[in-house]
Amino acid sequence: xxxxxxxxxxxxxxxxxxxxxxxxxxxxxxxxxxxxxxxxxxxxxxxxxxxxxxxxxxxxxxxxxxxxxxxxxxxxxxxxxxxxxxxxxxxxxxxxxxxxxxxxxxxxxxxxxxxxxxxxxxxxxxxxxxxxxxxxxxxxxxxxxxxxxxxxxxxxxxxxxxxxxxxxxxxxxxxxxxxxxxxxxxxxxxxxxxxxxxxxxxxxxxxxxxxxxxxxxxxxxxxxxxxxxxxxxxxxxxxxxxxxxxxxxxxxxxxxxxxxxxxxxxxxxxxxxxx
Numbered sequence: 001x002x003x004x005x006x007x008x009x010x011x012x013x014x015x016x017x018x019x020x021x022x023x024x025x026x027x028x029x030x031x032x033x034x035x036x037x038x039x040x041x042x043x044x045x046x047x048x049x050x051x052x053x054x055x056x057x058x059x060x061x062x063x064x065x066x067x068x069x070x071x072x073x074x075x076x077x078x079x080x081x082x083x084x085x086x087x088x089x090x091x092x093x094x095x096x097x098x099x100x101x102x103x104x105x106x107x108x109x110x111x112x113x114x115x116x117x118x119x120x121x122x123x124x125x126x127x128x129x130x131x132x133x134x135x136x137x138x139x140x141x142x143x144x145x146x147x148x149x150x151x152x153x154x155x156x157x158x159x160x161x162x163x164x165x166x167x168x169x170x171x172x173x174x175x176x177x178x179x180x181x182x183x184x185x186x187x188x189x190x191x192x193x194x195x196x197x198x199x200x201x202x203x204x205x206x207x208x209x210x211x212x213x214x215x216x217x218x219x220x221x222x223x224x225x226x227x228x229x230x231x232x233x234x235x236x237x238x239x240x241x242x243x244x245x246x247x248x249x250x251x252x253x254x255x256x257x258x259x260x261x262x263x264x265x266x267x268x269x270x271x272x273x274x275x
Contacts, residue, residue: 024049025057025092025102035107038081039258044090044102045074052094060089066262067091068234077234078258081108082265117192117273124184130164135180137166145172157198159269173207186218191225193274199266206261207231211274212239221245227274228252229259 029043030036046054054073060066061081067089070077075090088104119125130153137149149168157163168176193213199206210228217223226239236257243249264270 024100025090027090027102027104030088030104030106032104033106034104035109038083038108039078040081040106040108041076042079042088042090043074043076046092046100047073049092049094049100050098052096052098054092055095057090057092059091061086068260078256080258080260080263081106083108116271117194117275119192119194123192124188126182126184128161129180129182131162132180132182135164135178137168137176137178140175140177143170143173143175145170145174147171147174147176149176149178151178157267157269159196163198175208179212183216186216188215191215191275193225193227193272195272196269197264197272198269199261199264201266203264203266204262209261211272224248224250225274226250226252229261229264230254231260231262234258234260 025044025046027042027044029041042059044057044059046057048054056069056071057073057075058067058069059075059079060068073092079088085105085107088106090102090104092100094100135151137151139147139149147168147170149166151164151166153162154165155162166176166178170176191213193211195211197209208228208230210226212224212226215223215225224239224241228237230237230252233254235254236259237252237254240251240253241248242251
């Protein structure tokens with residue numbers, strides 16, 4: 001899979017279930033025939049399915065065989081979809097195997113573009129990080145499985161100049177970490193991380209895309225700015241120190257902003273900015 005800069009890659013789990021029947025799912029939002037912008041909020045619940053208690057709910061689009069599944073008897077989540085007319089299949093499964101579905105016809109309109117952030121004129125800027133010669137690939141022990149990876153500079157695809165390509169193989173939800181070090185100063189306290197990520201045609205197994213920037217300060221301590229598009233929770237996550245400066249406890253915090261790498265278009269450059 002091809003990406004333009006730093007990337008952590010995990011794996012995903014897809015579930016194939018029996019065709020749903022006995023529609024007893026109540027969808028409160030969006031309404032049938034609604035016009036929505038992506039991402040939109042999906043709210044639904046199912047008191048039962050064929051008199052069975054609900055164990056899980058989920059949704060899929062049109063004729064796709066990929067279903068997003070969550071445990072519980074209700075859904076309240078942000079959903080990303082391509083523009084155009086779609087049939088949203090909202091599903092529920094009973095604790096003894098029954099399946100139910102309600103279909104909702106929606107039209108997804110083009111979302112307004114978000115203005116890109118720019119680097120202040122007086123800021124220290126480090127560019128072409130992808131071209132540095134000290135990139136390292138290593139298995140990320142935070143993953144539950146194993147992985148191997150390599151990275152190299154390629155000329156295509158590219159916005160301009162060179163692109164860094166990352167390739168991994170993994171098993172049992174393994175993760176691979178790619179990193180490089182650079183330095184200009186140890187006094188900066190505000191940061192803008194700016195990159196383009198390009199997913200190749202074999203990127204359907206990506207669960208998380210993580211981007212980190214670590215700053216070593218004058219006192220020798222390190223601040224970790226970590227961000228990830230989390231396919232398990234379908235949120236943008238960020239790191240938080242639940243300990244102290246001298247005894248850090250680094251944890252992930254889910255934001256309320258939707259993100260799932262498996263909904264990102266392939267063979268397309270995605271502009272990511274974190275400030």
